[in-house]
Amino acid sequence: KDVTVSADAATNATEKFNDYNNVTLNEGVLWATEKGVITGKGVNKDSIDPQGNAQRCEVAQIMYNIFKNDIL
DSSP states (O other): OOOOOOTTHHHHHHHHOTTGGGOSOHHHHHHHHHHTSOOOBTTTTOBOOTTSOOOHHHHHHHHHHHHHTTOO
């Protein structure tokens, strides 16, 4: 799968997610946020929570986003 991202992806992620600097797998997260697979957590959807655990409903939303955006 081609996981290239735009030149502005890192800047956009840093501005949108208050905890983006804590992400260790930057390329994958950048791709997922740019493609709409990951939209953020919390009321304002302004965090990624890279150290947290994903709940079943969050994984279901990720799978739905993959299907909805015709990523696979």
